[in-house]
Amino acid sequence: MPRLNVIVASTRPGRIGRRIGDWFLETAVRHAAFDDVRLVDLAEVGLPFHDEPYHPSEGRYVHRHTREWSGTVAAADAFVFVMPEYNYGFSAPLKNAIDYLYDEWRYKPVGFVSYGMTSGGLRAVQMIKQVVTTLMMVPVNDSVPVFLRQALDDDGELTPDPGREAAAKLMLDEVARLAAALAPLRVPA
Template sequence: MPRLNVIVASTRPGRVGRRIGDWFTAAAARHAAFDEVRLVDLAEVGLPFHDEPHHPSEGVYLHEHTRSWSETTAAADAFVLVMPEYNYGFSAPPKNAIDYLYHEWRHKPVGFVSYGMTSGGLRAVQMIKQVVTTLNMVPVNEAVTVFLRQALDEAGELRPDPGREAAADQMLDQLARLAVALAPLRVPA
């Protein structure tokens, strides 16, 4: 069975992304289509602004933080980006994390759990799809969209939502199928 990394892309203090990432990680573990589901929080990974002197396609990493990020990313067969929308786009931390690597992303499916106030993060997802497809990642059509005004209770916690759970299951089904289908392409020639 494939392995899934759920990447919390927001690093802002006071962010809601970690709560959404924790919810989705639990949903993915319950779904049971993946051998391993790993939550990867970019705030904890702590990548500095891209500081490797070699192009990522060379796979020559001088810094320990890059080698660790490479190992974490290479170990996964599929990804979910839990990401906010800022100013009609995606924020810098996920782009920075993506740009550190090259081969580790190739031929792997990616899903999106987006959130925001007015569009639920949909505009950010549309923008980042151009980035991930350039790396030969395969975005899945199914997605989870969280409209924060409706999703959060007075304490800032996620309200139960059967529709959100169903969307997560549909996306996980698609991710698991594609992770298996794309596996032969990830074998070195």
């Protein structure tokens, strides 16, 4: 079965993204479509602003952090981005992490767990789809929007929500289907 990387895209101190990422990781493990589900927190990865001298399509990585990031992304068959919406867009750390690499993303599905106050992050999801399709990733249509005003309790913890669970299952079903369908394209020629 394929490997799923759940990438937490916010690096902001005091962020809610890690809590949402932890919830989704548990949900993905219970879903059981992926043999290996890993949480990758960009705050812990700590990539500097893109600092490689060669174009990512060349795969000639000078820095250790890039080689490690390349290995993490290359080992995955599918991704879910847990991403905030900042000013109608996605976060700069997520764009930076994507731009470090090229071939490692190709022919892999990506799902989105987005969050924000008013839109639940849906505007950021629409915006990032242009980026991931350019890298030949396949975004799934179903997503999991988290409307923070309704989703958090007084202590800032994520409250249980059957609708959110159902949306996560639907999205994971599609990510798993696409991971299997795209697998032959990921085999090196």
